[in-house]
Amino acid sequence: MEHATKSRRRRFTIEERARYVELYWGSGLTKRAFARRHGFHEVTLHHWLRRGKRGDTSHPPAFQEMGLPALASGWATEIALGQEILIRLAATPAPEFIAQVIRQLRPPC
Numbered sequence: 704m705e706h707a708t709k710s711r712r713r714r715f716t717i718e719e720r721a722r723y724v725e726l727y728w729g730s731g732l733t734k735r736a737f738a739r740r741h742g743f744h745e746v747t748l749h750h751w752l753r754r755g756k757r758g759d760t761s762h763p764p765a766f767q768e769m770g771l772p773a774l775a776s777g778w779a780t781e782i783a784l785g786q787e788i789l790i791r792l793a794a795t796p797a798p799e800f801i802a803q804v805i806r807q808l809r810p811p812c
Contacts, residue, residue, distance in 0.1 A: 715743075717786075726741075780792040780796060782804060784808055790804065
């Protein structure tokens with residue numbers, strides 16, 4: 704009896720995914736051609752591209768401006784939201800400011 708071996712899927716870091724998405728947008732290749740060239744499946748790239756879109760059909764934004772109140776100078780605060788988001792602030796903000804930042808960065812469930 705032959706045992707089928709199950710191959711393990713490669714895990715990509717957030718940084719790797721972002722780099723591949725940026726490379727794809729500048730490549731001029733189809734999703735299939737780009738994914739094959741870089742050694743992963745077309746569906747993987749498709750999911751990464753869908754996650755990055757926020758209503759933009761041409762290119763997901765690399766930066767989104769947030770309107771938040773200005774703070775006084777002086778290094779004081781660091782806000783970490785999982786492993787993906789790290790914010791360092793020059794002063795100790797009011798709790799309302801921190802709540803506003805978190806609401807802006809975490810999409811509603």
